[in-house]
Amino acid sequence: MTLNSLMPVLPELVVVIGAMLLLMLGVFRGEGSTPIVEVGALVVIAIAAVLIFMQPSAPAELFGGSIVIDAFARFFKILILIGAAAALVMSMPFWRNHKLNRFEFSVVVLLSVAGMMVMVSARDLIALYLGIELMSLALYVIAAIDRENVRSTEAGLKYFVLGALSSGMLLYGASLVYGFTGTVSFAGIAAAAKSPSTGLVFGIVFLFAGLAFKVSAVPFHMWTPDVYEGAPTPVTAFFAAAPKVAAIALFVRVAVSAFPNIALSWQQIIVFISIASMVLGAFAAIGQKNIKRLLAYSSIGHVGFALVGLAPGTAEGVSGVLIYMTIYLAMTLGTFAVVIAMRRDGGQIEEIDQLAGLSRTQPVMAFVLAALLFSLAGIPPLAGFFAKFYVFLAAIQGKFYALAVIGVLASVVGAYYYLRIVKIMYIDEPAQRFLPMPRAVAFVLALSGAFTILFFVYPGPLVAAADAAAKSLF
Amino acid sequence: MTVPAFFFYLFSAVAVASAFMVIAGRNPVHSVLWLILTFVNAAGLFLLIGAEFLAMILVVVYVGAVAVLFLFVVMMLDVDFAELREGFLQYLPIGALVGLVFLVELVLVVGTWAVGPGIASAIKAPIPNASQVTNTEAIGRVLYTTYVHYFQIAGLVLLVAMIGAIVLTLHHRVNVKRQNISSQNARTRDTAIEVVKVKTGEGI
Numbered sequence: 001m002t003l004n005s006l007m008p009v010l011p012e013l014v015v016v017i018g019a020m021l022l023l024m025l026g027v028f029r030g031e032g033s034t035p036i037v038e039v040g041a042l043v044v045i046a047i048a049a050v051l052i053f054m055q056p057s058a059p060a061e062l063f064g065g066s067i068v069i070d071a072f073a074r075f076f077k078i079l080i081l082i083g084a085a086a087a088l089v090m091s092m093p094f095w096r097n098h099k100l101n102r103f104e105f106s107v108v109v110l111l112s113v114a115g116m117m118v119m120v121s122a123r124d125l126i127a128l129y130l131g132i133e134l135m136s137l138a139l140y141v142i143a144a145i146d147r148e149n150v151r152s153t154e155a156g157l158k159y160f161v162l163g164a165l166s167s168g169m170l171l172y173g174a175s176l177v178y179g180f181t182g183t184v185s186f187a188g189i190a191a192a193a194k195s196p197s198t199g200l201v202f203g204i205v206f207l208f209a210g211l212a213f214k215v216s217a218v219p220f221h222m223w224t225p226d227v228y229e230g231a232p233t234p235v236t237a238f239f240a241a242a243p244k245v246a247a248i249a250l251f252v253r254v255a256v257s258a259f260p261n262i263a264l265s266w267q268q269i270i271v272f273i274s275i276a277s278m279v280l281g282a283f284a285a286i287g288q289k290n291i292k293r294l295l296a297y298s299s300i301g302h303v304g305f306a307l308v309g310l311a312p313g314t315a316e317g318v319s320g321v322l323i324y325m326t327i328y329l330a331m332t333l334g335t336f337a338v339v340i341a342m343r344r345d346g347g348q349i350e351e352i353d354q355l356a357g358l359s360r361t362q363p364v365m366a367f368v369l370a371a372l373l374f375s376l377a378g379i380p381p382l383a384g385f386f387a388k389f390y391v392f393l394a395a396i397q398g399k400f401y402a403l404a405v406i407g408v409l410a411s412v413v414g415a416y417y418y419l420r421i422v423k424i425m426y427i428d429e430p431a432q433r434f435l436p437m438p439r440a441v442a443f444v445l446a447l448s449g450a451f452t453i454l455f456f457v458y459p460g461p462l463v464a465a466a467d468a469a470a471k472s473l474f
Numbered sequence: 475m476t477v478p479a480f481f482f483y484l485f486s487a488v489a490v491a492s493a494f495m496v497i498a499g500r501n502p503v504h505s506v507l508w509l510i511l512t513f514v515n516a517a518g519l520f521l522l523i524g525a526e527f528l529a530m531i532l533v534v535v536y537v538g539a540v541a542v543l544f545l546f547v548v549m550m551l552d553v554d555f556a557e558l559r560e561g562f563l564q565y566l567p568i569g570a571l572v573g574l575v576f577l578v579e580l581v582l583v584v585g586t587w588a589v590g591p592g593i594a595s596a597i598k599a600p601i602p603n604a605s606q607v608t609n610t611e612a613i614g615r616v617l618y619t620t621y622v623h624y625f626q627i628a629g630l631v632l633l634v635a636m637i638g639a640i641v642l643t644l645h646h647r648v649n650v651k652r653q654n655i656s657s658q659n660a661r662t663r664d665t666a667i668e669v670v671k672v673k674t675g676e677g678i
Contacts, residue, residue, distance in 0.1 A: 063623045104641045111634050118627060130627040137631055141638035199583040
């Protein structure tokens with residue numbers, strides 16, 4: 001192996017080495033170096049993103065085929081880097097306001113990003129597991145980073161215990177799949193798994209149960225509302241964005257490239273968790289009073305919608321998933337920017353009622369949030385409509401009519417609780433004003449709002465990129 | 475019954491029984507001791523398949539370090555484990571049901587056991603002949619070449635664990651007196667002692 005052959009993983013190496021350098025900087029310079037480390041982390045992410053854009057489009061395999069850098073991996077790596085960068089940008093003013101000065105946050109986020117980049121490139125079960133563990137361990141730490149706060153530590157502990165359980169299930173499934181196919185590489189598994197034997201299906205069920213936990217799909221969603229509510233808001237924004245995107249990518253790659261010949265076996269699982277997530281996400285969010293809990297249920301529902309695209313197991317469906325996750329990422333980051341900006345002198349506000357009359361106190365913020373909520377509900381011509389359109393179209397082409405119909409019904413129910421927030425903002429009597437929005441947060445909100453509102457003008461590049469990325473899997 | 479088969483069943487039976495005792499034991503210290511017994515028996519199973527390096531590592535790392543660390547933690551934590559277990563029986567029926575489902579599925583899996591035709595050729599790094607290389611060398615040959623990236627990522631996982639432990643538990647206390655070695659070394663007779671002339675019969 002020469003250094004030159006490592007070129008395809010240069011972005012990963014930049015992230016990892018950058019994280020370690022920033023860690024050294026923080027350790028030797030002390031707590032005062034937090035701003036430098038934060039900016040440094042953003043620079044590292046920017047360099048990695050530029051390097052990914054400069055990579056040749058031909059797929060590259062490394063380490064005996066266990067890591068593959070194809071269009072699919074590059075697409076998701078860009079999304080992950082965007083999610084992480086936006087969360088880091090929004091976290092800076094948040095930590096200042098909460099007098100929380102921890103340079104380790106940026107370092108741990110970078111390391112979790114490295115884990116996610118391994119996940120989306122993984123093409124064997126060992127790389128898959130190591131990527132998931134690197135990501136998850138970092139996430140457990142940052143969930144509890146506000147360690148003086150009981151709810152934050154509770155969120156970290158809950159996430160850790162349940163995450164460890166799900167890793168156990170995933171490993172058990174992986175060991176069964178390995179036992180019944182004799183190989184850990186996805187290509188080898190695909191070649192060996194020609195017909196569904198009981199043991200193999202059993203392994204797939206456990207493997208998917210572990211993955212479903214990571215994307216917080218029903219019935220493995222129980223941790224989501226508690227962790228999202230307890231973790232500090234920028235951390236929640238990060239959880240809802242980058243790790244979810246990475247886990248969905250892994251889900252798609254495992255299903256499509258490791259088990260293409262026994263698609264019928266895993267399609268049943270995907271259809272079930274997809275319907276369950278959409279329905280639960282729609283109904284359970286209705287009664288929520290805390291906006292972070294509401295967004296947690298909303299994210300569960302959105303994972304269900306994204307999995308609709310995976311169910312047919314076609315290139316069109318996978319392309320739909322990619323478009324869905326891109327738009328979901330943009331909408332989620334914008335919505336969380338508003339949640340971070342919900343501050344008064346007494347501190348952070350999380351009750352939905354407190355948004356009352358926002359249209360009169362802060363009209364711009366209210367308008368962008370309303371657009372984002374309409375988009376989350378899937379109302380045309382906003383971006384969220386196109387996201388749902390592509391996955392449902394793929395489901396119908398794949399003859400999954402029931403799935404598409406239930407999905408549309410669930411999104412109608414979901415529209416109720418999104419529009420309730422719009423009603424609170426525009427019709428109810430104004431509550432007290434929020435403090436002015438920090439500039440960094442406003443920047444993220446503006447980008448996300450502009451993407452959501454203007455997506456329909458020029459959807460071509462994203463659709464073309466998603467199509468190309470999806471084709472690289474087939 | 476041949477001798478290896480006898481030892482296989484002996485080690486497996488003791489390992490399963492002591493693993494059960496880990497979760498059934500009332501006293502957490504006893505649980506850790508049962509855990510050590512499980513590890514030792516697993517090491518025995520490794521020996522039987524000729525992987526003596528893994529067997530020794532298991533004993534040295536898990537029994538020598540991890541289990542002893544567990545024991546320290548369990549003994550130092552003031553947790554009333556009897557109280558934690560109070561709701562235990564309440565969940566027994568559902569736990570038993572889940573266990574039963576797992577058991578049935580496992581039986582199904584074992585019942586359909588079949589070795590696929592292409593499996594022997596699909597193995598990427600087959601176990602080399604033990605008479606030519608020692609198994610330490612066999613592991614070393616693939617661990618730092620073919621699987622070097624796994625090794626590095628696992629190292630990163632440990633780095634995250636270390637950072638996490640420090641971030642979440644280290645408190646910088648301001649009022650603690652710390653040893654200052656340079657100022658200790660810089661002490662001379664002048665700074666260290668004070669000569670007081672005491673007049674007889676008056677005190678200080």
